[in-house]
Amino acid sequence: MQASNAVIKGSLGCDLQRNRSFGQFNKRSLSVKTLYLRDSTSSSVSRFSSLHMGAEFSSGRGKVETMFRSSAKPRFVKVQASGGDIEDLVVPTPQGKSSGTVLPYVGVACLGAILFGYHLGVVNGALEYLAKDLGIVENTVLQGWIVSTLLAGATVGSFTGGTLADKFGRTRTFQLDAVPLAVGAFLCATAQSVQTMIIGRLLAGIGIGISSALVPLYISEISPTEIRGALGSVNQLFICIGILAALVAGLPLAGNPLWWRTMFGVAVVPSILLALGMAFAPESPRWLFQQGRTSEAETAIKTLWGKERVAEVMHELRAGSQGSTEPEAGWLDLFSSRYWKVVSVGAALFLFQQLAGINAVVYYSTSVFRSAGIASDVAASALVGASNVFGTTVASSLMDKQGRKSLLMISFSGMAASMLLLSLSFTWKVLAPYSGTLAVLGTVL
DSSP states (O other), X not given: OHHHHHHHHHHHOOBOOXXXXXXXXXXXXXXXXXXXXXXXTOSOEEEESOOBOOOOOOOOTTOGGGGGEEOOOOEEXXXXXXXXXXXXXXXXXXXXXXXXXXXXXXXXXXHHHHHHHHHHHHHHHHHHHHHHHHTOTTOHHHHHXXXXXXXXXXXXXXXXXXXXXXXXXXXXXXXXXXXXXXXXXHHHHHOOSHHHHHHHHHHHHHHHHHHHHHHHHHHHHHSOGGGHHHXXXXXXXXXXXXXXXXXXXXXXXXXXXXXXXXXXXTTHHHHHHHHHHHHHSOOOHHHHHHTTOHHHHHHHHHHHHOGGGHHHHHHHHHHHHHHOOSOOOOGGGGGSTTTHHHHHHHHHHHHHHIIIIIHHHHHHHHHHHXXXXXXXXXXXXXXXXXXXXXXXXXXXHHHHHHOHHHHHHHHHHHHHHHHHHHHHHHHOGGGGGGHHHHHHHHHHO
């Protein structure tokens, strides 16, 4: 039964749910009372009370190659109409090698994730040098404003990203998002005052806030069901790559104190590439379908997944738009007795993730290493960025095997131990001779 269910989910891209009602099938106006899904290679029949057609974020298991071919066998759906007759509904499935290409467009979208990580990490090595250049070496409050204004802008951007994407479409919103990203980077690179620097960081923050909502949304909507889970983790990986790139970009600072301006200015290039790339990228088929632009949705599907999958995906979209009877939840519903437990867990995870010490690592590791007497402080920070990418890669490969909860418990325990080691290396006099080594070890861990 489990194996059959897995095949059904992989081939149809549907979310099988119990005890929920199903709407009407397109053109048939059938009242679904009993539904059978039969694997053509198996004699077993799985009976479900209902079928909710939707976007299935299934695990890719790293099998990206399955995007270009399908081994799915024909599926037959037996439905009992209101008149009592049993009818066969053939679900279209792709055959052979796909003629579509999705990876280049995922790569373009990931420029937004790289910029997210880059703007987060670029201030790490540059802070001391820009403080000298702008005359705020002794003013740690203004230095803190330069660091945190980015996050204030990101908060605003994250609230508006989804709304803009629904109104203007995913690709157009990417192009609009490139404007604050590029302008913000330019203002930071050319700033002659703290005020200009803060405005630039605020604009860049708005840009990365929008991209934080937009990149995973676009990737999930253009990815084939069978590798959607694998490509979903790509966003986080490229954020870490962006942080690493920012830390590596700071290596020339020791020999060229004005290099910090180049570090900020470099971010203009991927912003422009993002806007140009999205001019040629197909719009999300799901968004086009929701806007009633069916022919354009079919064209996008043909570009992304090949013409042989147009009928299948359009069938999913039609069924998904008709199959849900669950009313939409509003913001106030999050605080109702039905949802408060899961909302509390989700909010607490994000809160404790931020309070676990990672922000101190991302923004101030270079300063920490300098305080520990490490000569190559920026290089040590680059090592931290590399370990961040490594950890993300490991987590992506283990989360489907080990489960989410066990990895979270191990991760938070590791954060506690490593931050304790880092703090003890500066406070225990007995560890003073080894403070540099322990500081690097604690921060990398």
